[in-house]
Amino acid sequence: MKRYLCIFIIASFLVSLFVITPFTATALFKVKIACVGDSITDGGFIPGYGYPDGQGLDDPRCYPKQLEALLGENYEVKNFGDSGRTLMSTADYPYISAPGELYRESLEYDADIVLIMLGTNDAKVTNDPSTTNWKDGSPEQFKTDLKALIEVYRNLPNHPTVYVLTSPVAFNNGNYNIVPANVDAIAELQREVAAELNAPLIDMHTLTANMGAYFTDNIHPNQAGYARLAELVYNELINDFTVPSAPVNVKVASNGSGRAIVSWNTGNKGGLPTLSFNVYIDGELVSGFDRTTYTAKNLTNGSVYEFTVTAVNALGESEHSEVVLLEPTAADPKVTGVTDGATYDLADGAPKASWKTATSAELDGEPYEKGTEITAVGNHTLVVTNDNVVVSISFTVINSNEKPGDMDGDGEITVADALAVLRIAAKLVPETPDSLRIADMDGDGEITVSDALRVLRIAAKLA
Numbered sequence: 001m002k003r004y005l006c007i008f009i010i011a012s013f014l015v016s017l018f019v020i021t022p023f024t025a026t027a028l029f030k031v032k033i034a035c036v037g038d039s040i041t042d043g044g045f046i047p048g049y050g051y052p053d054g055q056g057l058d059d060p061r062c063y064p065k066q067l068e069a070l071l072g073e074n075y076e077v078k079n080f081g082d083s084g085r086t087l088m089s090t091a092d093y094p095y096i097s098a099p100g101e102l103y104r105e106s107l108e109y110d111a112d113i114v115l116i117m118l119g120t121n122d123a124k125v126t127n128d129p130s131t132t133n134w135k136d137g138s139p140e141q142f143k144t145d146l147k148a149l150i151e152v153y154r155n156l157p158n159h160p161t162v163y164v165l166t167s168p169v170a171f172n173n174g175n176y177n178i179v180p181a182n183v184d185a186i187a188e189l190q191r192e193v194a195a196e197l198n199a200p201l202i203d204m205h206t207l208t209a210n211m212g213a214y215f216t217d218n219i220h221p222n223q224a225g226y227a228r229l230a231e232l233v234y235n236e237l238i239n240d241f242t243v244p245s246a247p248v249n250v251k252v253a254s255n256g257s258g259r260a261i262v263s264w265n266t267g268n269k270g271g272l273p274t275l276s277f278n279v280y281i282d283g284e285l286v287s288g289f290d291r292t293t294y295t296a297k298n299l300t301n302g303s304v305y306e307f308t309v310t311a312v313n314a315l316g317e318s319e320h321s322e323v324v325l326l327e328p329t330a331a332d333p334k335v336t337g338v339t340d341g342a343t344y345d346l347a348d349g350a351p352k353a354s355w356k357t358a359t360s361a362e363l364d365g366e367p368y369e370k371g372t373e374i375t376a377v378g379n380h381t382l383v384v385t386n387d388n389v390v391v392s393i394s395f396t397v398i399n400s401n402e403k404p405g406d407m408d409g410d411g412e413i414t415v416a417d418a419l420a421v422l423r424i425a426a427k428l429v430p431e432t433p434d435s436l437r438i439a440d441m442d443g444d445g446e447i448t449v450s451d452a453l454r455v456l457r458i459a460a461k462l463a
Contacts, residue, residue, distance in 0.1 A: 027273035034111035041081030066230035074273040080106040087118035117165035123182035164194040166205040241271035244311040257330035272313040330387035346399040405455040418456035
């Protein structure tokens with residue numbers, strides 16, 4: 001009696017320390033607990049269970065629902081008990097066998113903690129060998145199937161912590177063909193499997209040893225017994241709570257110039273609600289967050305940064321996640337209006353380049369302002385730079401309406417055009433790339449009197 005009073009006092013202290021005070025509405029994630037078992041978990045033997053209210057597995061008298069009440073609002077405890085089920089796949093009513101809807105639902109529940117209390121029905125012995133569950137070879141089969149079930153839950157995407165709960169004591173001569181000595185043997189096997197797989201153990205068999213008054217049919221707790229079961233599980237759980245494990249699936253991606261988006265998934269919560277996450281850049285804490293994403297700003301493009309993330313619950317901070325490296329880059333300027341390798345005809349309109357983000361732009365080595373028409377015929381190179389992202393585009397501009405010798409561009413070759421060429425040949429006006437292209441009639445790279453005479457012959461209709 002003194003032992004249970006001591007447990008009650010410790011439990012009361014821990015409730016106030018770990019549940020009421022820190023686990024307020026600011027908790028990020030509820031801890032989800034799946035209770036897997038038979039009718040002892042199901043609660044179906046409570047007098048009037050499910051009737052007339054029809055609450056079934058959500059009946060507040062079941063141990064899972066009472067455990068949920070003890071843990072508080074930041075926990076969700078789901079009852080996946082299935083009356084009559086066995087742990088062994090070779091027994092009469094295996095938990096994992098069809099229809100097995102509750103088994104399937106327990107796998108899909110995405111639990112943080114799984115409590116497995118299966119084995120009492122495996123202890124059945126009848127006068128008919130075909131309906132006897134515990135027989136020669138059963139111990140080996142039981143251990144094999146329990147190990148397999150633990151690993152199934154452990155290997156779920158959420159990687160929950162899986163607890164082995166030994167079967168409660170079957171009192172006196174048992175009931176429902178359940179042999180107390182077999183339950184004792186099964187409890188020892190459950191302890192062995194937990195030790196071999198390094199799975200946390202809640203030894204309900206030992207904890208219920210002096211609770212015969214709470215098991216009026218020798219197998220199932222009465223209503224008061226279910227309350228005691230919930231307290232026993234609660235006391236064991238809170239003693240096992242730890243800091244969370246490190247966040248997983250940490251990803252970092254550039255998000256514009258000097259920016260990065262960090263995202264992650266929560267790992268094992270250590271049995272407690274997650275309160276926040278911390279992001280570290282090059283080992284320095286930048287802030288704590290109430291979400292699983294963070295946008296880092298004011299980074300230097302081209303520099304390499306190290307990112308890690310930790311999780312925090314009421315007991316402290318997790319280890320750091322694996323380091324993720326990122327070299328931020330500026331956004332691609334996304335140049336439009338000109339395309340690399342393209343040719344543009346002034347007869348169709350002069351091309352002009354634009355972009356979304358850029359810090360500088362040059363056309364053929366000279367500053368270029370976004371949206372300016374490019375009218376010079378010839379080959380061009382546009383270089384647009386946004387911090388450390390450089391886009392280079394080479395293209396050609398032609399004018400299909402342009403005629404050799406048509407210096408004034410009016411579409412005709414006249415004496416005025418010949419005189420314009422002669423003025424350039426005589427060095428009276430400066431030569432330009434455009435004038436050289438139009439006036440160099442013999443293609444020798446110079447504008448000479450000979451070129452002027454050729455234009456004059458065309459104007460006089462002599463050529």
